[in-house]
Amino acid sequence: MKQLQQNFTGKGQVKGFTFTQIKKNEHAYIYEVNTGNSIHYEVFKHKENTQFNCVSYPSNKAFGVWAWTCGNLQKANEFFEEILLKESIKN
Numbered sequence: 001m002k003q004l005q006q007n008f009t010g011k012g013q014v015k016g017f018t019f020t021q022i023k024k025n026e027h028a029y030i031y032e033v034n035t036g037n038s039i040h041y042e043v044f045k046h047k048e049n050t051q052f053n054c055v056s057y058p059s060n061k062a063f064g065v066w067a068w069t070c071g072n073l074q075k076a077n078e079f080f081e082e083i084l085l086k087e088s089i090k091n
Contacts, residue, residue, distance in 0.1 A: 001055065002055065003055055007019065013060065018033070026046060027083055040071055042076075043069075043080050
């Protein structure tokens with residue numbers, strides 16, 4: 001299964017944004033997003049796309065459902081830990 005890149009430059013609506021993986025585990029990710037004017041963090045659940053045999057980065061529609069945007073790393077870490085807690089309860 002193809003994993004997410006640690007660093008990449010966005011395309012489409014996020015063209016030119018720089019994405020850097022800050023933290024990951026088997027359930028969640030945190031990416032720092034540099035827009036050129038500001039920095040924010042995206043936290044999301046690990047989702048596997050079996051059709052393309054890869055891990056999926058969330059689209060705009062995923063935010064608020066299984067992905068969240070945070071203005072600071074502390075809040076991003078809180079979402080990350082919340083995902084871990086919920087996933088460990090499931091399993």
